[in-house]
Amino acid sequence: MARQLDVEGGFAPQATTAEPTLATGGLRRWWRRFARNRGAVFGLGVLLLIVVMSVFAPVLAPHDPLAQGVGPPLQRPSLDHWAGTDSFGRDLLSRIIYGARIALVVGVVSVALAMAIGVSLGLAAGYYGGWLDIVVMRAMDALFAFPIIILAIAMMAIMGFGVVNVIIAVAVGFIAPFARVTRADVLAVKEEPYVEAARLAGVSGPAIIVRHVLPNVLAPIIVQAALRVSGAIITEAGLSFLGLGPPPPTPVWGSMIAEGRNFIVMAPHVSTFPGIALMLAIIGLNLLGDGLRDTLDPRLRR
Amino acid sequence: MTDAPLLDVRGLTVEFETDGERLRAVDEVSFAVRGGEIVGLVGESGAGKSLTSEAILGLIPCPPGRVTGEVRLRERNLLALDEAALARIRGKDIAMIFQNPTASLNPVFRVGDQLHEAMALHLAEPRPTLRARAVEILTRVGIPSAATRMRDYPHQFSGGMAQRVMIGMGMSCVPSLLIADEPTTALDVTIQAQVLALIRRLARESGTAVLLVSHDLGIISQMCDRVLVMYAGRVVEEASIATVFRAPAHPYTRALIDCLPRTEATAQLGTIVGVMPGLRALPPGCRFHPRCPIAEPRCTKETPALRALGSGHRVACHLASNGAP
Amino acid sequence: MLRFVLSRFGQTVAVLFMASVMIFAIMRLIPGDPVLMMLGDDFTQDAYQRMRTKLGLDRSIVVQYVLWLGNVLRGDFGDSLLQHERVSILVWDALVPTFVLVLASLVVGMLISVPSGIVAAMRKDSAWDYGSMGFAIFVYSMPAFWKGILLIWIFSVYLGWFPAMGYVAPWKDFADAVWKLVLPALTLGTFFSGLVARIIRSSLLEVLGADYIKAARAKGVRQAALVYRHALSNALIPVVTVIGLQFGALLGGAVLTETVFSIPGMGRLTVNAILNRDYAVVQGTILAGVLMVVLVNLAVDLTYAFLNPKIRVA
Numbered sequence: 049m050a051r052q053l054d055v056e057g058g059f060a061p062q063a064t065t066a067e068p069t070l071a072t073g074g075l076r077r078w079w080r081r082f083a084r085n086r087g088a089v090f091g092l093g094v095l096l097l098i099v100v101m102s103v104f105a106p107v108l109a110p111h112d113p114l115a116q117g118v119g120p121p122l123q124r125p126s127l128d129h130w131a132g133t134d135s136f137g138r139d140l141l142s143r144i145i146y147g148a149r150i151a152l153v154v155g156v157v158s159v160a161l162a163m164a165i166g167v168s169l170g171l172a173a174g175y176y177g178g179w180l181d182i183v184v185m186r187a188m189d190a191l192f193a194f195p196i197i198i199l200a201i202a203m204m205a206i207m208g209f210g211v212v213n214v215i216i217a218v219a220v221g222f223i224a225p226f227a228r229v230t231r232a233d234v235l236a237v238k239e240e241p242y243v244e245a246a247r248l249a250g251v252s253g254p255a256i257i258v259r260h261v262l263p264n265v266l267a268p269i270i271v272q273a274a275l276r277v278s279g280a281i282i283t284e285a286g287l288s289f290l291g292l293g294p295p296p297p298t299p300v301w302g303s304m305i306a307e308g309r310n311f312i313v314m315a316p317h318v319s320t321f322p323g324i325a326l327m328l329a330i331i332g333l334n335l336l337g338d339g340l341r342d343t344l345d346p347r348l349r350r
Numbered sequence: 351m352t353d354a355p356l357l358d359v360r361g362l363t364v365e366f367e368t369d370g371e372r373l374r375a376v377d378e379v380s381f382a383v384r385g386g387e388i389v390g391l392v393g394e395s396g397a398g399k400s401l402t403s404e405a406i407l408g409l410i411p412c413p414p415g416r417v418t419g420e421v422r423l424r425e426r427n428l429l430a431l432d433e434a435a436l437a438r439i440r441g442k443d444i445a446m447i448f449q450n451p452t453a454s455l456n457p458v459f460r461v462g463d464q465l466h467e468a469m470a471l472h473l474a475e476p477r478p479t480l481r482a483r484a485v486e487i488l489t490r491v492g493i494p495s496a497a498t499r500m501r502d503y504p505h506q507f508s509g510g511m512a513q514r515v516m517i518g519m520g521m522s523c524v525p526s527l528l529i530a531d532e533p534t535t536a537l538d539v540t541i542q543a544q545v546l547a548l549i550r551r552l553a554r555e556s557g558t559a560v561l562l563v564s565h566d567l568g569i570i571s572q573m574c575d576r577v578l579v580m581y582a583g584r585v586v587e588e589a590s591i592a593t594v595f596r597a598p599a600h601p602y603t604r605a606l607i608d609c610l611p612r613t614e615a616t617a618q619l620g621t622i623v624g625v626m627p628g629l630r631a632l633p634p635g636c637r638f639h640p641r642c643p644i645a646e647p648r649c650t651k652e653t654p655a656l657r658a659l660g661s662g663h664r665v666a667c668h669l670a671s672n673g674a675p
Numbered sequence: 676m677l678r679f680v681l682s683r684f685g686q687t688v689a690v691l692f693m694a695s696v697m698i699f700a701i702m703r704l705i706p707g708d709p710v711l712m713m714l715g716d717d718f719t720q721d722a723y724q725r726m727r728t729k730l731g732l733d734r735s736i737v738v739q740y741v742l743w744l745g746n747v748l749r750g751d752f753g754d755s756l757l758q759h760e761r762v763s764i765l766v767w768d769a770l771v772p773t774f775v776l777v778l779a780s781l782v783v784g785m786l787i788s789v790p791s792g793i794v795a796a797m798r799k800d801s802a803w804d805y806g807s808m809g810f811a812i813f814v815y816s817m818p819a820f821w822k823g824i825l826l827i828w829i830f831s832v833y834l835g836w837f838p839a840m841g842y843v844a845p846w847k848d849f850a851d852a853v854w855k856l857v858l859p860a861l862t863l864g865t866f867f868s869g870l871v872a873r874i875i876r877s878s879l880l881e882v883l884g885a886d887y888i889k890a891a892r893a894k895g896v897r898q899a900a901l902v903y904r905h906a907l908s909n910a911l912i913p914v915v916t917v918i919g920l921q922f923g924a925l926l927g928g929a930v931l932t933e934t935v936f937s938i939p940g941m942g943r944l945t946v947n948a949i950l951n952r953d954y955a956v957v958q959g960t961i962l963a964g965v966l967m968v969v970l971v972n973l974a975v976d977l978t979y980a981f982l983n984p985k986i987r988v989a
Contacts, residue, residue, distance in 0.1 A: 189686070190693035193968040194961070197927035198945065202961055205949050206704045282818050286931050289820045290946050305821055312828050323821040330816040407893055433898060441895035454890035458908050458984055471895045503984040519894065
């Protein structure tokens with residue numbers, strides 16, 4: 049994907065080679081390639097489903113997720129309660145639908161946060177090199193050495209529990225991968241002739257980074273983001289499972305699974321349905337990420 | 351040289367299935383190689399020469415490929431053999447060396463071990479004997495300090511040295527035929543001549559026939575007794591080296607010769623107008639007709655067959671006769 | 676090779692140093708006055724001052740860090756508020772079961788993923804391929820804790836084949852230890868295998884298309900030797916690096932798996948410590964966890980350098 053340099057200002061990507069770039073109508077081409085991967089399309093469908101569930105939860109959920117006793121406790125799936133009820137007599141289906149909200153919010157916001165910080169660090173480290181690069185990269189290595197769950201647990205110890213803190217904790221854990229991926233690509237793009245030309249033309253460092261380097265390293269970053277969202281959701285679920293997430297009675301898939309654990313023998317549905325929901329979300333997002341990777345990152349095409 | 355050919359290729363055809371289409375990369379190629387001869391197979395990139403040579407040894411993955419025809423090695427049809435029987439022939443009766451020598455060696459095994467393996471697969475002699483022979487071979491192909499170099503890894507060899515090792519490996523079981531697929535293309539010009547000379551010397555010493563595949567007519571002219579010219583999957587001319595340069599019959603052959611840089615001060619290098627057709631867009635009739643300076647209407651409709659022009663000289667052209675314009 | 680080893684060691688030290696700073700910072704950021712907590716009911720202004728001085732809390736932050744680092748390097752992680760035991764001992768006792776679990780999971784994971792990846796590569800685009808890769812994505816995406824619960828439900832409650840919880844050290848009673856480890860190792864191991872199978876497949880496919888495989892075939896090497904000796908020896912090398920990269924995730928998964936199966940490892944120790952605000956223990960487990968990850972990464976890099984002749988014999 050060669051891009052032409054526009055010295056005047058204003059970023060205007062122009063394709064110099066036969067292959068159109070994403071911005072210039074390659075979108076339709078990309079979509080056709082993407083759509084051939086059935087797994088990826090399934091993943092996209094799952095993502096859309098989650099978004100719909102989150103946004104329209106009040107409309108879709110048959111009962112109030114927090115209302116106790118709308119049905120007999122621990123009742124198996126029935127016509128009244130498609131997913132059964134939990135030990136407090138709450139409708140499981142409604143709780144699952146509302147649970148999508150937290151999953152989505154945590155997943156997307158934490159990744160967005162990690163991306164913002166990580167990509168900036170990666171851009172700076174990769175472009176400027178030298179001491180900045182060494183220090184930042186060692187810090188990233190150190191950060192990377194913390195298993196995410198343990199890091200998140202540590203941060204919760206400082207900040208206390210709750211949704212916002214989970215988001216921050218997970219975000220901190222994901223900064224390092226974004227920084228690394230960005231930096232690796234920046235190092236490659238840095239040598240490209242159009243960057244050299246911009247430098248010679250006197251364009252300032254930050255301007256070069258934003259206008260010329262960033263758009264060309266965007267593809268692998270997007271792929272990382274898609275793959276990490278599923279990781280964020282799993283981590284949040286894990287934290288909730290351990291009791292470190294949003295406090296009850298907030299409907300969160302992770303803590304719902306934990307609650308249901310005690311009743312696994314007589315009422316397996318309490319753990320199983322949230323588990324299935326979680327699993328479908330993760331599988332879908334992973335497939336989506338794989339699909340994006342296969343179509344957006346030409347170097348990795350099998 | 352005996353009368354019966356060592357290798358007799360008849361109607362060799364290689365097709366590929368991709369995306370629902372079936373493409374024919376090698377189309378009814380027939381030729382023979384006699385014991386001890388050095389035969390050249392020349393043509394542009396994509397003409398099908400590498401595929402022809404790989405098909406002889408059954409190296410083409412089949413699906414998606416499909417190989418039909420006959421490849422007789424002393425009366426046995428190689429295409430009819432199963433993998434196990436073919437494996438016994440590969441490296442022993444017919445050996446092959448490839449274009450990129452350092453890439454042709456397994457990076458995690460020592461060079462000496464790989465050379466040893468080439469012999470151990472076919473020769474029943476004890477290990478120490480074979481190892482000693484491996485050192486001998488390395489010395490014979492011109493690798494200094496052969497005994498120490500045996501323990502080195504491929505990445506420690508330069509391109510030229512690696513190709514010498516490959517040649518040594520190929521000749522190690524004294525095959526009847528050595529197929530060399532663009533053996534010097536990836537090497538420096540200064541090394542090319544040495545490597546070619548090595549091939550010729552070793553081949554002559556053991557009476558091994560050589561099938562030299564190349565796009566470089568110059569190399570072919572230095573090395574070969576006879577040459578086959580391929581274009582777009584078919585053989586278009588076959589003659590001895592002398593004949594080909596003295597009286598090339600096919601317009602394509604003539605154009606190729608014109609393209610060779612000469613030592614006299616001629617103004618420009620010759621070129622051939624146009625580009626060899628891709629497999630999906632093969633022209634009807636004679637495949638060369640769009641680029642041929644003497645093409646006639648007949649050439650666009652009828653595909654010319656290979657016909658004899660003189661002893662050992664065959665041409666696939668409607669208009670050719672010895673030395674004609 | 677020597678230069679590589681030295682530089683990696685240097686890098687490791689730098690990373691550990693940075694990590695220690697981060698951990699120290701985290702610990703200092705925890706709200707609440709640790710001295711007050713430690714004194715509890717024995718609080719007097721006097722005792723407070725004395726304790727502060729003893730802990731060095733009245734000195735500058737840099738000095739505090741140096742003192743802290745000194746203690747850490749000597750193996751003194753402080754004392755647990757809850758269990759009145761030295762943190763280093765608690766952490767060590769918890770480290771062993773976690774280590775055993777991770778090791779068992781790695782073994783299970785490799786046993787599943789290597790054949791699966793090989794089959795998928797050899798029969799590319801066939802039902803075998805889609806099947807095993809589909810299975811790989813499936814198990815990789817399943818959250819470890821839910822998978823554990825599911826396995827307990829099926830194999831322990833329903834079928835009664837394996838126990839739902841507990842841990843026994845392998846050197847005390849090997850058979851019993853293995854029996855208790857089956858479900859947890861499967862839980863964590865399948866996660867690992869899902870990841871690795873896909874990598875083995877693509878690595879093997881890449882290697883099989885290489886020139887040296889074609890040249891070896893032209894030499895007369897048979898198919899079996901071609902795949903298992905020539906190709907695999909190249910294809911498995913990148914897998915080693917994956918183990919290093921994923922070790923952090925593996926450790927995280929171990930934390931959750933331990934909770935599900937009640938294994939007395941690092942996971943349980945850390946979670947309990949957090950819930951009970953036993954910060955000295957939290958610090959200890961984080962330190963141990965980070966140390967393990969960094970050391971494993973170092974081992975992996977060195978192993979990779981040893982396996983790859985291009986680095987081993989420059």
